[in-house]
Amino acid sequence: MIWTRAFFASATLELAHLKSNRAFVALTALAAVSFLVMVRLFGLTGSRAPMALINDDRGTYSQGLIDALLAAHHSFALKNMSEEDAAKALGAGRLVGIIKIPAGFSKNVERGKTIPIDVQIDNVNVDLTNDVQRALPAAILAFGHRYNFPGARVQVAEHDVLSHDTNYIPYLVVSALALDAMVIAGILGALATAREFERKTIKLLRLSPASTGAVLAGKLIVAAAVAGTALAITVLAIVLIYGVVPVAPWMALLTLGGCVAIFTCFGAWLGVQLQRTLAAVPLLFGLVMPLYVDSGALEPTRFDGEWIWRIAHLSPIYYAVGVLEWAYHGIRVTPEPVYVDLLALAAMALVSVALTLGRLRKRGAQ
Amino acid sequence: MIASVWGMARNDLAVWLRSPAAIAAALLPALGMGILVAVLTNSVGQQPVALVTQSKGRLGARMGKILEADAEAYLIEEMTASEAERAIGDQRVAAIIVVPENFDEAVAGRKAVVDLYLNNVDIDLADDIRRSVARSIAEFDAPQLGLLGELHGPSEGILLPNPYRVAVAEHNMRATNVSFLQYQVIPIVVLVIVSIGLLGTALLTARDFERGTAKLMILSPAGRLPLVVGRSLGGSLITIALVAPLVGLGFVTHYIPYCADTSGAPRWVTILFSAPCAWTLSVPFWSHAVALIALLAAVTLTTVGMGILLGIAVRDEKLVTMIGLNAAVYLFFLGGGFTTVAFLPEWIQTASRFVPTSYAIEGLRQALFYPDLVGFGTDLAVLSACAVLSLALASGMLARAWRKG
Numbered sequence: 001m002i003w004t005r006a007f008f009a010s011a012t013l014e015l016a017h018l019k020s021n022r023a024f025v026a027l028t029a030l031a032a033v034s035f036l037v038m039v040r041l042f043g044l045t046g047s048r049a050p051m052a053l054i055n056d057d058r059g060t061y062s063q064g065l066i067d068a069l070l071a072a073h074h075s076f077a078l079k080n081m082s083e084e085d086a087a088k089a090l091g092a093g094r095l096v097g098i099i100k101i102p103a104g105f106s107k108n109v110e111r112g113k114t115i116p117i118d119v120q121i122d123n124v125n126v127d128l129t130n131d132v133q134r135a136l137p138a139a140i141l142a143f144g145h146r147y148n149f150p151g152a153r154v155q156v157a158e159h160d161v162l163s164h165d166t167n168y169i170p171y172l173v174v175s176a177l178a179l180d181a182m183v184i185a186g187i188l189g190a191l192a193t194a195r196e197f198e199r200k201t202i203k204l205l206r207l208s209p210a211s212t213g214a215v216l217a218g219k220l221i222v223a224a225a226v227a228g229t230a231l232a233i234t235v236l237a238i239v240l241i242y243g244v245v246p247v248a249p250w251m252a253l254l255t256l257g258g259c260v261a262i263f264t265c266f267g268a269w270l271g272v273q274l275q276r277t278l279a280a281v282p283l284l285f286g287l288v289m290p291l292y293v294d295s296g297a298l299e300p301t302r303f304d305g306e307w308i309w310r311i312a313h314l315s316p317i318y319y320a321v322g323v324l325e326w327a328y329h330g331i332r333v334t335p336e337p338v339y340v341d342l343l344a345l346a347a348m349a350l351v352s353v354a355l356t357l358g359r360l361r362k363r364g365a366q
Numbered sequence: 367m368i369a370s371v372w373g374m375a376r377n378d379l380a381v382w383l384r385s386p387a388a389i390a391a392a393l394l395p396a397l398g399m400g401i402l403v404a405v406l407t408n409s410v411g412q413q414p415v416a417l418v419t420q421s422k423g424r425l426g427a428r429m430g431k432i433l434e435a436d437a438e439a440y441l442i443e444e445m446t447a448s449e450a451e452r453a454i455g456d457q458r459v460a461a462i463i464v465v466p467e468n469f470d471e472a473v474a475g476r477k478a479v480v481d482l483y484l485n486n487v488d489i490d491l492a493d494d495i496r497r498s499v500a501r502s503i504a505e506f507d508a509p510q511l512g513l514l515g516e517l518h519g520p521s522e523g524i525l526l527p528n529p530y531r532v533a534v535a536e537h538n539m540r541a542t543n544v545s546f547l548q549y550q551v552i553p554i555v556v557l558v559i560v561s562i563g564l565l566g567t568a569l570l571t572a573r574d575f576e577r578g579t580a581k582l583m584i585l586s587p588a589g590r591l592p593l594v595v596g597r598s599l600g601g602s603l604i605t606i607a608l609v610a611p612l613v614g615l616g617f618v619t620h621y622i623p624y625c626a627d628t629s630g631a632p633r634w635v636t637i638l639f640s641a642p643c644a645w646t647l648s649v650p651f652w653s654h655a656v657a658l659i660a661l662l663a664a665v666t667l668t669t670v671g672m673g674i675l676l677g678i679a680v681r682d683e684k685l686v687t688m689i690g691l692n693a694a695v696y697l698f699f700l701g702g703g704f705t706t707v708a709f710l711p712e713w714i715q716t717a718s719r720f721v722p723t724s725y726a727i728e729g730l731r732q733a734l735f736y737p738d739l740v741g742f743g744t745d746l747a748v749l750s751a752c753a754v755l756s757l758a759l760a761s762g763m764l765a766r767a768w769r770k771g
Contacts, residue, residue, distance in 0.1 A: 151529025
């Protein structure tokens with residue numbers, strides 16, 4: 001049988017299968033969007049701890065201190081509250097803390113006195129507590145320098161490696177694209193191969209004179225195309241909702257296409273290994289989050305320590321995030337050059353295809 | 367009736383035990399989240415930083431010591447300028463702090479500068495370092511602006527004047543801090559319950575419809591209520607069987623080698639051995655323990671009821687898996703997984719009020735971390751109401767579905 005005929009027949013059949021499983025495909029795409037939304041939620045709590053502000057002083061200096069607190073590296077979301085409301089909100093876990101500027105603050109500062117401000121902290125979460133404990137002296141330092149108080153002898157001179165800061169949510173949503181690609185393409189790839197075992201058609205496949213490679217290619221090209229379409233919706237959402245546009249659009253497109261190809265192949269391999277969609281889907285869900293976090297999704301992986309960074313090299317998401325962050329924001333999150341990340345992605349795709357083909361032939365022979 | 371209920375529950379337990387795929391489907395995503403939290407624990411807080419002390423003077427050395435002493439903020443390593451440049455290029459450090467050669471003279475002229483070369487790749491990481499360096503600089507002229515001063519200075523009546531004219535009197539609400547891992551393990555436990563209770567029971571129910579065994583059930587003389595109650599009991603028992611050891615382990619991790627933070631084992635060993643049950647908490651006071659058990663039971667019943675509803679509504683194992691996994695993700699995040707709902711925008715807080723897991727997570731955190739059980743009654747009442755409602759609805763829907771064949 002001609003290779004191309006087998007390829008097209010297999011692709012047509014796969015498309016028909018996916019059409020009859022529209023709800024499943026739609027839910028897979030929904031899962032990808034869900035991850036994007038959830039990653040955003042996580043990003044929202046990364047900064048600006050909600051703190052009550054009780055200001056019993058109406059002078060210039062208290063306003064200066066409030067300005068310094070607001071400018072302290074995105075640390076506080078200050079809420080003016082009465083003492084009673086603040087205590088209630090703190091007790092109910094709705095605030096990280098309360099800052100109280102005492103009456104006479106401005107007058108005393110004017111006279112050169114040092115005034116303690118009372119800060120109550122709900123230290124239930126050590127991460128948020130640390131942020132507040134570090135941000136308060138940073139704000140006080142800025143306050144002192146703003147008014148040129150005598151006696152302050154040292155300042156920080158910051159030299160940033162990059163010309164601008166990348167906000168946390170735009171950073172996170174770009175890395176989430178790699179996660180989405182893995183979820184959608186992986187599940188559809190797994191569905192394409194596991195179905196042959198679930199319906200016992202693997203034996204027919206093996207007995208037919210058609211090339212296994214052509215049949216597999218036909219199935220996977222359709223799975224990848226559907227996954228690519230679903231991913232395009234997520235990409236559009238990122239552009240329209242978050243306003244994140246790639247600085248290198250062609251590279252972004254190429255990488256996302258590459259991710260879809262790799263993860264479809266990876267999913268297909270998983271489907272052949274497990275032979276059941278019901279086993280492959282949760283495994284992919286279970287794998288995807290740890291792989292995502294250990295891939296430079298939240299910050300460059302090497303900052304998390306050498307062993308975590310070394311393990312990350314086993315994950316395709318590490319390389320995908322490396323290229324995507326470069327393509328979208330022009331930043332490097334892997335020490336390896338971008339072309340090395342691209343080559344690693346291509347190599348992983350080839351290995352996945354080879355493994356799936358080998359496994360299909362071997363299993364089919366049984 | 368009791369025999370029918372028990373028969374149904376026993377049958378479901380047997381099916382569960384023979385279905386490793388279903389167990390995997392329920393457990394793997396939750397365990398994945400657990401590992402994720404453990405990895406996150408490793409990455410929050412401390413950032414790797416290179417310190418280059420070019421100054422040979424006394425004050426330069428003191429500045430270096432202040433920076434090095436803040437081990438809570440940095441993983442600091444002393445380097446030469448060229449080593450540090452290589453390290454920031456290779457991403458082995460996120461920033462370089464330089465105490466320049468003329469530091470002592472500049473301090474005398476009140477014009478000293480500490481240079482911070484920062485890899486500002488994202489704002490979260492960059493701000494963490496900016497805050498920490500600013501605190502260390504402030505500490506140079508105002509020692510009470512360091513962590514010890516914040517905690518034990520003005521708040522204990524000891525106030526030293528400083529050139530910035532403001533000091534911090536910090537009062538912490540509780541005697542011990544809860545670690546990031548401990549705080550986040552609670553939603554993970556709830557996720558495990560959701561995954562097993564909801565997904566597992568939904569799969570069992572959908573399977574009955576797919577295999578046609580639902581028809582046999584309706585022909586049996588048992589009646590619909592015992593069948594729904596039996597399925598709930600089976601789902602609850604398997605959930606309890608899988609969750610109880612996880613929770614139990616959480617309280618004894620203090621005593622398990624390599625699990626506790628203080629074990630002296632490398633960080634990655636601790637994470638590997640303890641995730642996702644590294645609560646390492648002391649056993650709570652009896653009233654809090656009772657609250658904990660009641661909440662866990664209520665959330666189990668709620669998720670089992672929701673699972674039966676889902677299974678009856680969808681009746682397809684693949685679709686049930688996808689819907690269940692999607693639902694688990696929303697229930698986890700909107701319930702407060704990885705986030706504190708109270709700190710999110712108003713509309714998300716409102717949406718979260720309609721998510722039962724938010725009551726479970728809030729209630730469990732109150733029971734474990736707070737001295738008072740504020741809101742416990744509401745949390746338990748909402749969860750119990752959800753459980754009763756879902757079971758009643760499931761019973762009604764099951765009768766309707768079977769009537770229609």
